[in-house]
Amino acid sequence: MTGQPRLRLLGFAVIAGVLAFDQATKQYALEAFSPIEPIAVLPFLDLTLTWNRGVSFGLFGSGALPAVLFIGVALIISAFLLWQMLKAPAWVATLGYALIVGGAVGNVIDRAIYGAVIDFLLLHWRSWSWPVFNVADMSITFGVVLILIDSLWPGPPSTTQ
Secondary structure (H helix, E strand, O other), X not given: OOXXXXXXXXXXXXXXXXXXXXXXXXXXXXXXXXXXXXXXXXXXXXXXXXXXXOOHHHOOOOOOOOHHHHHHHHHHHHHHHXXXXXXXXXXXXXXXXXXXXXXXXXXXXXXXXXOOEEEEEEXXXXXXXXXXXXXXXXXXXXXXXXXXXHHHOOOOOOOOO
């Protein structure tokens, strides 16, 4: 395999890997962690179970908007990004789109099953803390960074102009 088919294979493999790892870690979090007693792993990292009923960082999480709305929007965006992944000419963009799609679908699965997203990773330092997140959120973040890198440093010009 060369060219596009190899990139597509990479993209689908990354999506599947992100989904599998995300769902496995969330199931483990449900069984092992408590929202009441965080588990200190490192001086700046705790494991604690939380439910995110909103979007990123809990925005719109008051419960006023139904989970089905978040699911629909996430699936539409994921379909668009999957289409972008399939036509991406470089591995950096393909990987970026695949990471985002895998993470978004991982969070959609949570919303479809539980009505909220399972979060369990808490970064903090002294009195500062980041909102609790999960593997899917990390995947989405890394995917966005890769797409930005790809857009800022494009490859060589195309020979088919």
